[in-house]
Amino acid sequence: MKILAIDDQKLILLSVEKKLSELGYEVMTANSGETGMSLYETFEPDLVLVDINMPDMSGLKVVEFIRLTKKSKTPVLVMSGNTNEQVIMDGFTLGIDDYMKKPVSLEEMAARIKRIIGVPATTVNTTEERNEARMLQKNVVGVVIPCYNEEDRLLSAEFKQFAHKNLGYHLCLVNDGSTDNTLAVLEELQNANPNNISVYNCEINGGKAEAVRQGVLHLVKDEQFDYIGFLDADLSTDFRDFDDLVKTIENSDFKIVSGSRISRMGANITKESARKIISMTINLIIQTILGMPFKDTQCGAKIMDREIAMNMFNEKFITKWLFDVEIFMRMRKFYGKEQTKKLICEQPLKRWIHADGSKLSMKDSVKIVGQLAQIAYSYK
Structure with missing residues (x-):
């Protein structure tokens, strides 16, 4: 199962990539909306995880690209610090599958992804304590x-x-x-x-x-x-x-x-x-x-x-x-x-x-x- 994560913040992407890779997902990351849209076409992900507030374009533009331009039903999960209710509603109107408000734990992020696309067949062994709340x-x-x-x-x-x-x-x-x-x-x-x-x-x-x-x-x-x-x-x-x-x-x-x-x-x-x-x-x-x-x-x-x-x-x-x-x-x-x-x-x-x-x-x-x-x- 493949996941494309799009966020302009390197620290966030590194943590997300590490966690999802440990769970067995194949992960690609992009630090801008434009790069993310380009990777979407070549990587063909099973789920897109995208931020809203990025300097080059809003994450909603990425959602528009997936839903309206590509006419794709690829699950889209937004993870953002933007708590504006109108922005959130605009996202669901465009067809996102879920919206997580930061701060959010890695465990919650992983749980929501598993609910949408399921669990990979194999995982990577890690010594990290599972009950720890590691926050984005x-x-x-x-x-x-x-x-x-x-x-x-x-x-x-x-x-x-x-x-x-x-x-x-x-x-x-x-x-x-x-x-x-x-x-x-x-x-x-x-x-x-x-x-x-x-x-x-x-x-x-x-x-x-x-x-x-x-x-x-x-x-x-x-x-x-x-x-x-x-x-x-x-x-x-x-x-x-x-x-x-x-x-x-x-x-x-x-x-x-x-x-x-x-x-x-x-x-x-x-x-x-x-x-x-x-x-x-x-x-x-x-x-x-x-x-x-x-x-x-x-x-x-x-x-x-x-x-x-x-x-x-x-x-x-x-x-x-x-x-x-x-x-x-x-x-x-x-x-x-x-x-x-x-x-x-x-x-x-x-x-x-x-x-x-x-x-x-x-x-x-x-x-x-x-x-x-x-x-x-x-x-x-």
Whole structure:
């Protein structure tokens, strides 16, 4: 049995192809509607799996080609993040057999395909646990994780587990000129899941700001990423909260969604008391410089659209730690203050834990005041 999968997102296609091949189907993939239609005629599939939102043409055009131009009854299954009810109804009017809304698990996708065309006679042996819910996300997201001398505290198991289960995410681990065995640890993580984890190596330590900038510029070259974000290596903000930030930007007009470590009922937010007082003082200074009422610019968890990634990271930041403030200052200069306030969302985290071994000391906190003065002068 032959399946043609059409989707412009490489991460999605790789996961779909692997799963269906393991089930015994013969699979061909296409990363555009035009390529998919060409393959349809030569491959003669028993089922077509197609996305709706593709840059060259809508997946509905592929359905029109199959149903109206070719007058074929080949089963067509749509798998898309497009939840517009009119689009879905248009698909069924054209004659699709089923419509799956992302996020959706690989197991559900496989079950629906089996229901439509049956089960292949042979399958490929795999050690993958069958009861695991491996999810195909609505959008493809790149996450930059800067790492400097993280050999002893890198939570490798958490990174592996997240990359394995969340197939629309790609983790870009940036080695910021570490002097310990961090690079080897990162490469081991990449080898465990090469499709969803990559390593970008900076031979010289340039600081967190430059490590994140290099990682973002690396990811933005790949057009499959709808959103690009960054996250601290210690996972003080964990993947569950980061995924909540992604859901917010997916369902809004915000261009950047930033985590906020504001203490509130029902949230697990812990900081050292002295550190908390210093943070509050610094935040007040930052609000004054920005002229905008952001409560926590320095949270190390942010997600942005491609426009922000392309326009705000081209030039090096002037500070090593306060690049978050610089991003907002650059946005203010690019969009204007009032528009910038509408484009940035601060979303309170459900949990945030100060991790032992933080690279930012109390002495560094004093230097921050001087760096803020430098930012105020440079971006005035």
